[in-house]
Amino acid sequence: GSFGDYGGQYVPEALMPALQELEDAYERYVLENEDGFLDEFRERMRDFGGRPTPLQRADRLSERYDREIYLKREDLLHGGAHKLNNALGQVLLAKYMGKERIIAETGAGQHGTATAMAAAHLDMPCEIYMGRTDVNRQRPNVYRMRMNGAEVNPVEAGSATLKEAINETMRDWATTVERTHYVIGSVVGPHPFPQMVRDFQAVIGEEIRDQIQEQAGRLPDSVVACAGGGSNTMGTFHAFVPDEAVDLYAVEAGGSSLEIDEDAGLAPNSATLSTGTDGVLHGAMTKLLQGGDGQIVESHSVSAGLDYAGVGPELSHLVETGRVTPTNVDDDAALNGFHRLSRLEGIIPALESSHALGYLEEEHDELGDLVVVNVSGRGDKDLETVLEETEKRELEAAPDVEVFDQ
Amino acid sequence: GSFGDYGGQYVPEALMPALQELEDAYERYVLENEDGFLDEFRERMRDFGGRPTPLQRADRLSERYDREIYLKREDLLHGGAHKLNNALGQVLLAKYMGKERIIAETGAGQHGTATAMAAAHLDMPCEIYMGRTDVNRQRPNVYRMRMNGAEVNPVEAGSATLKEAINETMRDWATTVERTHYVIGSVVGPHPFPQMVRDFQAVIGEEIRDQIQEQAGRLPDSVVACAGGGSNTMGTFHAFVPDEAVDLYAVEAGGSSLEIDEDAGLAPNSATLSTGTDGVLHGAMTKLLQGGDGQIVESHSVSAGLDYAGVGPELSHLVETGRVTPTNVDDDAALNGFHRLSRLEGIIPALESSHALGYLEEEHDELGDLVVVNVSGRGDKDLETVLEETEKRELEAAPDVEVFDQ
Amino acid sequence: MTDEARSENDAAYDSDVEAAIRENHPALVTYITAGDPSLEDTKAYVEALDRGGSDLIELGLPFSEPIAEGQTIQAAINRALAAGTTPDGFFELVEDLETEAPLLVMTYYNMILQYGSEADVRPFVERAAEAGLSGIIVPDLPAEESDPLREACDDNGLDLVFIIAPTTEGERLDSIMSQVSGFAYVQARLGTTGARANVSGATHDSLARLSEYDVPKAVGFGVSKGEHATEIVEAGADGVIVGSALIDIISSSETPGDAVDALEAKAAELKRGARRGADSLTVDPEERPEPEQP
């Protein structure tokens, strides 16, 4: 249950039997395809989810950066992001395990909507915990979850955002663990979650590997993915880890600054791999944004989906061993990346994915001749944020907004 | 250039040479694949658009209706609806024709966003005409077009909605026709548009035909698609027209009533095929919603995308000859269809597509044992409308909305 | 126009429409929308245009989707529809009118198709002839789609006027010019109807291109001033067509009486402008076919 020094199962004793049960189910169903679990999963991801997603040559970016740029189009997956790979895998696994109920937490709402969608598809009762603040500012995602028949439980405690929602979901799970599966949304949490979520997401890199060889005739020189918790990152990288010649770049949210304000308990970034230190959070030993005493600081990014103070333990390990290069770009670069892809390629990317595109703009000279960038999701959900943040700034890639103002 | 008594080229003389030029280009590039046009189109629809889209067995609908229900997942196409098939085809064709500029009109914004996306992808300057009223109520789509680099020209005249936007686009085209291509958004307008748009959309039915035979071992008994202008309808039906044993159902928007209020110039529905009479609108002879004098009435549907007083001439012909069965369901049935698919299958459908699902609920006994329904688009764009309209009604399939109100 | 006058002209020309152009060279053709702001007002306006020197008057029968019109005429149509203008009301107005100038109806094809409640053009054409109209102009009916309407017009002694656009060239131009009935409506520029500040260069190109065809040519789209008329006639046109500039007068006049006066004055200005153009051709030393003078 560990990746070098990282990983583990740092959870309350009450949850340990459930983790052992999950580990057992993971090994049987996911690793050994017992009862045809994997076959059903793959078929549903094809028919319900829309896999495989395309690998698209980006003509204008290729010209702009004078190298071959390919985009992995996870934005085309059902729900608008790679999230469904994991949500559907876990809900299906819960069903195979005989669980009667699904819970999950969500911050901006992407994991919650993917889980609600998967639960509706598989006819599993589903409850999503979401901070009241997030409920209020992410209405459309709340609506989507409700439309899919999920209960949305607003969490009123503290700042009423992701952290409180995680705590509340943990409480629910600790109370109902015998009949409930907790669908963790990224490659984080206690073993076997980081490994299992990675395996559900690994289809991204597996498809890229086949597609790039078919389309470009060889493996890429460089693979770039954004990293928050790290599920799209690990999903993209996993198939390439053994290919030493393929460089892997995890692009984190540099936010507005890489400095931590320890007195305020704030990091104006989410660059955990780039700047974090080892510690234990939400069940695993990994790199964290924390103060010297061990208190977790509040992270920040213009992209809500990257806004997390931890990161998957396997990524910490791959960074520590030098296999993955941690990098980051700031909010401005991500916003420019958003506008640039929208305008040049006709793809409105998620703000999360826009970080990978920002990196491409800033550091393409570091990259090889054949580059794959994972577009982990679509940006419709981010339009309001992008407009707001764009108006505050002078961004070279942004369209003028006069028509919006009338 | 006609389908039985329907079709034709009822346009100002100034546009006739452009139509002839387009007809020539359509024949050479689309029908004869000159310069590999079709190959490039198909490749881009695969890599950029995400084709093929899945055909998914709907487990819970199949159980509910006691027959095999399959869903064609056009909601997974890039942009969230089948619209891109046509927009990309026409923008690419304009490029092959040496045009320098793209224009289009949009009502709710779906065709505008698809066109803007395609134009960005193919590096074509693009201007979209949109009534000021629609600009104000469809902000997210305006943003998306702007993000993709398209100019959005608000039209202030009259009721400032789709009709005025069409007139204004016609004016632009009549002025700039030599260097501009007008991307008509449905199987309407003068020849060769209805035929050409159908051909670009026909991939829907072609894929269904292959997929259903692979998955169910035979052709379907019944194929159901919603119909406004009719592009998803003809796209879905075209491959099946020669298969006499396959029944084709075009489900129109019954709105709140099928009666026309001629004094007010209003039809509280868009059920053109079901209730319309023959006439000429926007370049073609087809079935229309019109008063006795020949004035076109304003149509209405809860679904903006079906809200059009005309319909594609080929559909008029197929209805007239009995090959396609025209049907309709009202706003309530569509809203219930929206909620039902969201809750039972984890797919939030466009309100347009929800009409096909409403028909399935109301008349499934009319259908055969193996049914395909086209889910023409996703419903994220309709969330606000659905909430508003749901609150006004008692809908059996709607979730309670208490969590929204806090 | 009186029946008497009409039969007189029939002898010399194919139709009274052609006669009105040829015999009044350089002719002034005026357009307003019937029912804007009411049919009663339209009657007074048409008579004013007639007095002012119009040689031919086009009366618009409003249609809800005027795709060939600019914003000025579209707005006039909206006002006329809001006032409840119907085809029957329109024909009654025509029957009431006493003008020197022959009258044409300008409308969209669907209005013609639906009249008499079947998708058939004949009831409309018959009623038009009966009401005393001399011809029909249909902006959304190109030559290729016009057979049914032309046959009906022929059978009822009406002209079906075709529009020649700047893009109309080659074989299509030959074909359309060979079918001209009444006169060729020469569209001065690409785009829609509407008053403009200048005469388009396309006008000169078009008239040059059309000079080889021996049919009367009247130029419209964008003509608003006497000087425009002068320039267009100098360029070889047999007439000028003015519409939006007249609608502007109607919509901006404070009282119907003001509009009547202004319309008559505007028509006179345009007619004078056209004549100046013809005069300058007459004194031009270069050889040209002498335009006929009434």
Add this chain to the structure above:
Amino acid sequence: MTDEARSENDAAYDSDVEAAIRENHPALVTYITAGDPSLEDTKAYVEALDRGGSDLIELGLPFSEPIAEGQTIQAAINRALAAGTTPDGFFELVEDLETEAPLLVMTYYNMILQYGSEADVRPFVERAAEAGLSGIIVPDLPAEESDPLREACDDNGLDLVFIIAPTTEGERLDSIMSQVSGFAYVQARLGTTGARANVSGATHDSLARLSEYDVPKAVGFGVSKGEHATEIVEAGADGVIVGSALIDIISSSETPGDAVDALEAKAAELKRGARRGADSLTVDPEERPEPEQP
């Protein structure tokens, strides 16, 4: 607790923590969060709990992500963090305290790892021992991950207390019970910490399941009243653990002085309740192992 008292107990039991439970049977274990609302107040509260009859006192060192806590303790932790509570301040408080009852620190694993600025547990454990703490409870550290911390605790003479959940069964239960140090913290029900109205049926099941193991058992999660203590001791527990009910007193008292009085009274109520439970067992005719009385 004084060093003198500690060395005395060492003879009879493995640790002073075990001694505190065994010798004070039925024992009362109390918990409050250090620094809520200030470390100075905490000092007074701990002394009040000691006076009221606590046999063992758990002091919470606040961590920003208390995933095992209910809302009551989470709120206390937030207040303590807002007041600027740090590990160093915590240890200074412990050094200042004069209590009969041994003290345990309850905190999350990351706080232990980070102390001394390396990801190493030893600096924390050494400082804890130096400050006079007798043991450590870590709600997010299951037995499987506890080797490094246990070794450090062993080396420094501290107990590492394990939590036994209602879901802890079979081999894992055997394994954990064989490693018990100090006492077994028996979690009364699934879920998180927090005062409840009733004692859970799971408590009885758990104690029955644990009866075969000869280790001291103290029951927590949801205990808030004297009657709960009675029922739990009757069910076979060697002690009861109370936390959220005390936090409620602290957060609802108008002055720190009120809280001091109420905490002492609550501790006394709970201790009396526990004794009633022990007494009822003593007069129970059924055969049971006679609980030790101090």
